[in-house]
Amino acid sequence: MISHIKAVLAGLILALLLTVGVSAQTEATQEIDLWNSVATRAEAAVADPNSTDTVLETLRSRITTFRSQFDSARGTNSDRISALRDQLDALGPAPEGKDAKPEAPEVAKTRAEINQQLDTLLAPVQMAERDYLRADGLIREIDKIIRDRQTAKLLSTTPSPLNPAHWAPALKALTKAFGAMWVDRGKDSATRTFAEFRDKLPIVIFSGLFGLLLLFRGRLWAAKIVGTLRQHQARGLGIWRFIISLLRILFPLAGLLLLSIAAGQSGYLGVRGKEVAQLLPVLGLVVFGFRWVSERVFARDDEEALLLLPDVQRKRARLLVNAITIVMIISIITDAVVDFDDPSAATRAVIGFPFTLLISLALY
Structure with a gap:
């Protein structure tokens, strides 16, 4: 066994x-x-x-x-x-060879x-x-x-944006690209039924309204929330200010994210429009991030400013940062829309030149 x-x-x-x-x-x-x-x-x-x-x-x-x-x-x-x-x-x-002794x-x-x-x-x-x-x-x-x-x-040499021969084709390509955001919706958007849109309507309404509220009222809500919390703890004023500054970024950024969802679910945007809608949170992060940095470095309060500059210069610096940010956002959106048509090097140079010029003037 x-x-x-x-x-x-x-x-x-x-x-x-x-x-x-x-x-x-x-x-x-x-x-x-x-x-x-x-x-x-x-x-x-x-x-x-x-x-x-x-x-x-x-x-x-x-x-x-x-x-x-x-x-x-x-x-x-x-x-x-x-x-x-x-x-x-x-x-x-x-052993090698015929005459070698075998081992x-x-x-x-x-x-x-x-x-x-x-x-x-x-x-x-x-x-x-x-x-x-x-x-x-x-x-x-x-x-x-x-x-x-x-x-x-x-x-390689890039075509000069100052050549007038490149202006008309670039303007035509730019107009065509932005026009296609609404015209070129595709078959899915053209043939969707009302029932399908009705199914998405609650998401679109909720995301759109709440996103707008966070975008336009988020900064005020952040101040009120932190103000209420600060009443129970008076110490650490600098910490509360820092929390307020962060919430003033997070709330509007969340609003842009909800607006991006609403725009994508609406069905009225073409491929280019959806691409721009998906960029909204990224663009919001750039805008609010730059704004947060400028408010910390060039703060209105002398005690909070990281650079000891006169108030007039700090105000001017904040305006320049905001202006540069706006130009960058427009440039990013333009590039995202135009890139769908794979434009020529000359068209890219002409379209990008005004943005480069404006940012250079702001930094000068």
């Missing part, structure tokens, strides 16, 4: 070991197939002059991971391989066994070395392509 149980346990252990071995072999095969697939795509992308930098950089990132794995695999069983080579050196060189059978047998073990251990190392060199070569090729493109872009 006991011998039968031992036999069953031995069989189970053997089956488990075989299962683990097969599973490990399957995973290794899948890794090799994945690497070959990535390497093949990378070689095709390198050979294709139309491959974008984004595609090349994504492939490079994946290849870098594989290269690290291959680099580690190159050192597998290094101690054992070194020991076997030392044993071969201890046996001396193998003893025991030595020849030992040499053959060591060579067999060495070949078995070197096989995965040599494969890892091959794959490492392949990965390293692809990375160097991708780096060279990206570097050459950056150099060419740096040395």
Whole structure:
């Protein structure tokens, strides 16, 4: 009975070991197939002059991971391989030529066994070395392509925005881009049913109204909330002021986020309009973030100002920061809308020149 149980346990252990071995072999095969697939795509992308930098950089990132794995695999069983080579050196060189004296059978047998073990251990190392060199070569090729493109872009001349020949095409492209925000709504917006819009109506109304309240009344609410809390603890006036300044950013920013949701759910915006709506929270963060910094650095109160400047200069600095922020926001929105049409370099230069000029004048 006991011998039968031992036999069953031995069989189970053997089956488990075989299962683990097969599973490990399957995973290794899948890794090799994945690497070959990535390497093949990378070689095709390198050979294709139309491959974008984004595609090349994504492939490079994946290849870098594989290269690290291959680099580690190159050192597998290094101690054992070194020991076997030392044993071969201890046996001396193998007899060569017809006139060479044959070595003893025991030595020849030992040499053959060591060579067999060495070949078995070197096989995965040599494969890892091959794959490492392949990965390293692809990375160097991708780096060279990206570097050459950056150099060419740096040395290329941008069309002058002061050339009157570029003004009319740029104005036409700008008008067309902003007009498409409302005209190009797509089939989904044109064919939507009233029932579908009615389902989204509560979200649109709630998000829109509450977003407007937070946007226009958020700063006042922040002051009232902190004022109520401060009545219970009079100490730490500077902390309460800091909390008020943060809430004056967070409340309007939350309002812009809700307005973005309402605009996206309304169904009246085209692809460009939705893109601009999604930018609202980001633009709000830029506006309120710059405003918060300017109010801390150029504060109205002399005790809170981080820069000890006259009140007139601090007021002027706050106005300039606000003006620069507005110009930046308009520039970001314009770029987002115009980029859908993939404008020419001349059109980009003409459209971006007024914003660059205004910001330069503000900083002068």
